[in-house]
Amino acid sequence: MSEPTDLVIVLGTRPEIIKLAPVIRACERRHIEYTVVHTGQHYSDSLDGVFFDQLELPTPEHNLAVGSDSHARQTAAMMTGIEDILQEEQPETVLVQGDTNSVLAGSIAASKLNVDLGHVEAGLRSFDRSMPEETNRVLTDHVADYLFAPTDQSRQYLLDEGLPDDQIFVTGNTVVDALQQNRELAERKSDVLAKLDLERGEFGLMTAHRAENVDNERRFRDLLEGVGRAAEEYGFDVVYPIHPRAKNNLAEFNIEVPERIRVIDPQDYLDFLTFESSAAVILTDSGGVQEEACILGVPCVTLRENTERPETIDVGANRLVGSEPTAIVDGVRAAYSTTQMWENPFGDGTAADRILTAVSPTMETETEVIQ
Ligand code: UD1
Numbered sequence: 440m441s442e443p444t445d446l447v448i449v450l451g452t453r454p455e456i457i458k459l460a461p462v463i464r465a466c467e468r469r470h471i472e473y474t475v476v477h478t479g480q481h482y483s484d485s486l487d488g489v490f491f492d493q494l495e496l497p498t499p500e501h502n503l504a505v506g507s508d509s510h511a512r513q514t515a516a517m518m519t520g521i522e523d524i525l526q527e528e529q530p531e532t533v534l535v536q537g538d539t540n541s542v543l544a545g546s547i548a549a550s551k552l553n554v555d556l557g558h559v560e561a562g563l564r565s566f567d568r569s570m571p572e573e574t575n576r577v578l579t580d581h582v583a584d585y586l587f588a589p590t591d592q593s594r595q596y597l598l599d600e601g602l603p604d605d606q607i608f609v610t611g612n613t614v615v616d617a618l619q620q621n622r623e624l625a626e627r628k629s630d631v632l633a634k635l636d637l638e639r640g641e642f643g644l645m646t647a648h649r650a651e652n653v654d655n656e657r658r659f660r661d662l663l664e665g666v667g668r669a670a671e672e673y674g675f676d677v678v679y680p681i682h683p684r685a686k687n688n689l690a691e692f693n694i695e696v697p698e699r700i701r702v703i704d705p706q707d708y709l710d711f712l713t714f715e716s717s718a719a720v721i722l723t724d725s726g727g728v729q730e731e732a733c734i735l736g737v738p739c740v741t742l743r744e745n746t747e748r749p750e751t752i753d754v755g756a757n758r759l760v761g762s763e764p765t766a767i768v769d770g771v772r773a774a775y776s777t778t779q780m781w782e783n784p785f786g787d788g789t790a791a792d793r794i795l796t797a798v799s800p801t802m803e804t805e806t807e808v809i810q
């Protein structure tokens with residue numbers, strides 16, 4: 440058996456890599472012993488390797504390489520692999536982030552071995568149990584020992600479910616840390632606008648990859664039609680970096696994409712941040728993209744019936760439009776008429792430090808700790 444480590448960080452998909460990068464950097468800075476377990480839920484370079492390279496993260500010590508499969512098979516393969524690693528590493532604490540199958544697998548494995556579990560981005564709720572992400576979030580929160588709620592709203596949701604106040608830490612969202620660490624770099628390094636011949640403020644950015652949207656042919660067609668119509672009305676192009684799930688379905692359903700939507704490969708983080716911060720409007724079903732749009736001050740139209748990020752709506756940064764084409768066009772109109780700036784509800788960019796301070800005061804080292 441190897442030496443016990445303080446912390447095991449489980450991740451597996453693009454948003455987890457991006458949002459846990461600040462925690463990994465903070466572990467390095469604070470000389471905390473940590474081990475990263477990559478489940479391999481995402482494995483295509485454009486969803487995985489490119490982020491490790493660009494964010495200068497060390498290669499994970501463990502990669503379970505589970506790949507794509509049905510929910511139960513994928514989650515089961517991850518749980519088995521994570522359990523073996525936790526028995527080997529004997530960590531004090533396991534950290535998971537968000538709401539993917541990798542999160543659920545890490546949570547159940549840690550909980551059954553009686554290892555302390557910290558859930559980063561706890562207390563988000565769409566109240567829509569048909570979404571796999573909602574199941575993953577709720578179950579994870581109910582077995583976690585540390586609940587890292589990004590906002591007071593998410594803390595309240597946890598309290599409403601009877602979870603103990605002394606396990607809840609309102610930390611802000613690590614997405615703010617990630618943006619602060621990379622935004623300027625993106626400004627300096629990315630030439631993606633020039634490459635695509637786009638002018639700042641004169642295009643739209645779209646992402647759609649959620650199962651409930653792109654696995655349903657009718658909804659996917661409606662979404663694209665609505666975005667296409669809005670683009671025509673405003674006379675701009677919409678850039679759509681497409682997730683493989685959506686790309687596969689586009690081909691399978693034989694959908695013709697409206698002319699003004701420019702489908703491109705998934706982008707690396709710096710190029711994607713450049714698109715986000717330069718777009719006139721962002722249309723998305725992504726959780727992380729709703730947050731980033733709000734933090735960057737770009738109006739957002741969410742192509743869903745609900746959101747687990749109600750803070751973005753409350754501050755006036757975002758609106759829910761679903762998939763109906765007319766509603767999408769109206770949403771873009773409303774986004775365009777937004778003149779007032781809003782406050783960032785997701786914290787001050789010190790979430791990673793707050794999380795590490797909470798999981799173990801004994802892990803505090805010579806570097807300063809932000810309270
Ligand atoms: C997962 C999360 C979702 C999150 C998204 C982030 C779950 C249930 N869903 O969805 O909440 O928003 O990640 O991007 O955990 N594929 C590839 N290459 C890859 C990975 C997947 O081509 O590296 C293709 C495969 O055809 C696969 C499909 O995408 O079947 C879906 O992948 P999967 O990991 O099941 O879910 P995501 O849609 O990525």
Ligand code: UDP
Pocket residue numbers: 453454457646648680681704705706707708709711712724725726727728731
């Ligand atoms: N992102 C990226 N390149 C892209 C699309 C998204 O780097 O082409 C980043 C985006 O900045 C955000 C994260 O991926 O930080 C969001 O991930 P995704 O939409 O896949 O998942 P969700 O947040 O919906 O779970």
